[in-house]
Amino acid sequence: xxxxxxxxxxxxxxxxxxxxxxxxxxxxxxxxxxxxxxxxxxxxxxxxxxxxxxxxxxxxxxxxxxxxxxxxxxxxxxxxxxxxxxxxxxxxxxxxxxxxxxxxxxxxxxxxxxxxxxxxxxxxxxxxxxxxxxxxxxxxxxxxxxxxxxxxxxxxxxxxxxxxxxxxxxxxxxxxxxxxxxxxxxxxxxxxxxxxxxxxxxxxxxxxxxxxxxxxxxxxxxxxxxxxxxxxxxxxxxxxxxxxxxxxxxxxxxxxxxxxxxxxxxxxxxxxxxxxxxxxxxxxxxxxxxxxxxxxxxxxxxxxxxxxxxxxxxxxxxxxxxxxxxxxxxxxxxxxxxxxxxxxxxxxxxxxxxxxxxxxxxxxxxxxxxxxxxxxxxxxxxxxxxxxxxxxxxxxxxxxxxxxxxxxxxxxxxxxxxxxxxxx
Numbered sequence: 001x002x003x004x005x006x007x008x009x010x011x012x013x014x015x016x017x018x019x020x021x022x023x024x025x026x027x028x029x030x031x032x033x034x035x036x037x038x039x040x041x042x043x044x045x046x047x048x049x050x051x052x053x054x055x056x057x058x059x060x061x062x063x064x065x066x067x068x069x070x071x072x073x074x075x076x077x078x079x080x081x082x083x084x085x086x087x088x089x090x091x092x093x094x095x096x097x098x099x100x101x102x103x104x105x106x107x108x109x110x111x112x113x114x115x116x117x118x119x120x121x122x123x124x125x126x127x128x129x130x131x132x133x134x135x136x137x138x139x140x141x142x143x144x145x146x147x148x149x150x151x152x153x154x155x156x157x158x159x160x161x162x163x164x165x166x167x168x169x170x171x172x173x174x175x176x177x178x179x180x181x182x183x184x185x186x187x188x189x190x191x192x193x194x195x196x197x198x199x200x201x202x203x204x205x206x207x208x209x210x211x212x213x214x215x216x217x218x219x220x221x222x223x224x225x226x227x228x229x230x231x232x233x234x235x236x237x238x239x240x241x242x243x244x245x246x247x248x249x250x251x252x253x254x255x256x257x258x259x260x261x262x263x264x265x266x267x268x269x270x271x272x273x274x275x276x277x278x279x280x281x282x283x284x285x286x287x288x289x290x291x292x293x294x295x296x297x298x299x300x301x302x303x304x305x306x307x308x309x310x311x312x313x314x315x316x317x318x319x320x321x322x323x324x325x326x327x328x329x330x331x332x333x334x335x336x337x338x339x340x341x342x343x344x345x346x347x348x349x350x351x352x353x354x355x356x357x358x359x360x361x362x363x364x365x366x367x368x369x370x371x372x373x374x375x376x377x378x379x380x381x382x383x384x385x386x387x388x389x390x391x392x393x394x395x396x397x398x399x400x401x402x403x404x405x406x407x408x409x410x411x412x413x414x415x416x417x418x419x420x421x422x423x424x
Contacts, residue, residue, distance in 0.1 A: 003027070004062035008219075010276065011269040013055055015194040016220035018204055023217045026188065027064070031115055034059060034189035035067035035181050037122075037174065038105065040075035040097030041086065044243035045104050047233035047255075048193065050307070051221055053108050054271060055191055056117075065115040067181055068105045072098045072123030074174060079199060080152045080167040083159055098123075104242050108306065118185070125180045126173070138176050141209045142202070147171060150198030171202040178203025179210060194220035224270065227262035237343075242307055248339035249304060249312040250319055256300035257293065257320070261286055264295045272302055316340070323408060323416055325384045334403040341406060346418035354393045355382060362417040364409055374411055381410040 005024045008014050017023055026032050036052045038045060045053075056066045075094045078086035089097075102119050109117035147153060150171060156163035181187035192200050200218040207216045224232040233240050240255050241247040259267055264286060268279045282295040305313045319340040321327040329337070347362050356371035359380060365371045372392050374380045380387040382396060396407060407419040 004059060004064075007058065007062070008055070011058075012266060013051075013058075013221050013270060014219060015222035016197055016218075018201065018216075018218045022215065023189070023219065026215065026217065027062070030064055032059075032064045032189050033067065033181075033185050033187045034064060034191060035069050035120075035178075035187050036191045037069040037071055037074070037177060038101055039071040039078060040094050040101050041078045041089070043097050043100055044241040044246050045101055046242065047240045048224075050242065051224065051270060052192060053105055054273075055221055057108055057110075058273075059191070060110060060115060060117065063115060065185075066109055066117045067185060067187055068102070068109060068117060068119045069177060069181070070098050070101045070105070070119065070121055071177075072121045073126040074122055074170065074177070077166055077170055077173070079170050079174075079196070080156055080163060082152075082155050084161050085164055085167060100243070120181065122173070122177050122180070126176075134172075138172060138179075138206070141206055142172055142175070146205075147202075150202075152195075152198055171199050174199045175202035175206040178216070179206050182207055182211070182214065182216060188215060189217045189219065191219045191221070194222055196220070224266070227260050244308060244312070248342070249308040250316040250336060250339040251343055252308065253300045253304045253313070253316040253320065254343055256303055257296050259296050259299065261290050264299065268295060268299055272299055274298070274302070322384070323410075324413065325381070325410070329383050329402055329408055332402075337402060337406060341408065341418040341420075344416045344418055346420060348420045348422050350421075350423040352395050352398070352421060354395050355380065355387055356392050358396075358407070358419055359409060359411070362409055362419055364411045364415055364417050379412050381408075383408050384410070 003024065004027050005014070005020065014020070034056075036056050038049055038052070056068065060066045072094060075098065076088065076091060078088075098121060106119065111117050147168065148157065153163060153168060153171075156167075178187070178190050190200050190203055197218075197220050200220060204216050204218050207214050226232050235251070235255060237251070239247075240252060256267070265283045268274065268282060272279060274282070282298055285292065285294040301313055301317065304316060315333065315336045318327055319332050319336050322329045322332055323340060345363050349361070356368045356375065359365050359371035359374065360368045365374055371380070375387050375392040376389050378386060383400060383402065401407060401421055405420055407421070409417045409419060
């Protein structure tokens, strides 16, 4: 197998490391027990978290043991945001979110074999700890001047909001996590995003103070940027979540399918488990025939299958094809159809009206006269059926409604919209 450090470098997954040569040796001598932490500050993980989970999966596949930490304790506080204090969630809410996040992480790691993954919760070693014990046994090893210098803290100190003692202490808790996992499991590596570097190194610093002979490491992955300058993992409708109730599998699939040609090579290396040869072939296809979107399609199918399963991927790919006339709309289940239509312009109407009115109202054309021209030119479709010139003023029948409520309108090959009839 390729050296895992070389593999991570080729995929652009190493931004920072405490000592790359020492880490490379640790992997060579392996296996290495390592961990990555996820705080339940929301009811779902998102694409930024997926970078970390899949990095864990890669390192595990190289023969090492992952510990997936969902922070039932740190989630009660939350790491410092760049410009404001977090809203503290109720303990029972955080406990529910812990279970939701664990359920999202678990399918992406291997829990069998000699390097079986283990899920852990830092509430297990903090809930019985008194304030005095925390200050004497852990807090005494941290120097305030170094804590203030951490980027996440220094940014907040320079802001009008300032920072509370609660969030200021977050790095101590994360440092204590690494120490506990080192003692309990022999964990010697923590991975995470480079924006968390101050928190990552708080753990290595603490272990070096308490266990001077310990050889421990931190590895930070880069923040993912997009060529168009917009934030990765965001769409016009908001954050792309892993929970299918918060971001539908169809919207998840479309996020990858719509990736910019300038970004898709980077996304393939970071997220895909295809071989180097396969990725380089997809890169070549993107360069030679970008309109085919072969790389985006391969990435969308692989990631949707990984996160949502084979059946959901089959459903959303069928929907994607059917919406553009390459399949039967009537064969799509109601949930998948509704999810796919929520991603295109759509309106609600109380009753059915002529086709030209619908085309104009939904915004596929600028006016009713433009709608008539589109119909006359053979470019208007209702549920993938071309509208004949003589039917421009015809009112679609109730029997035309998909699942008794939807019409799919299309202008030309690519301009889609939907009408939901609420009074049908």
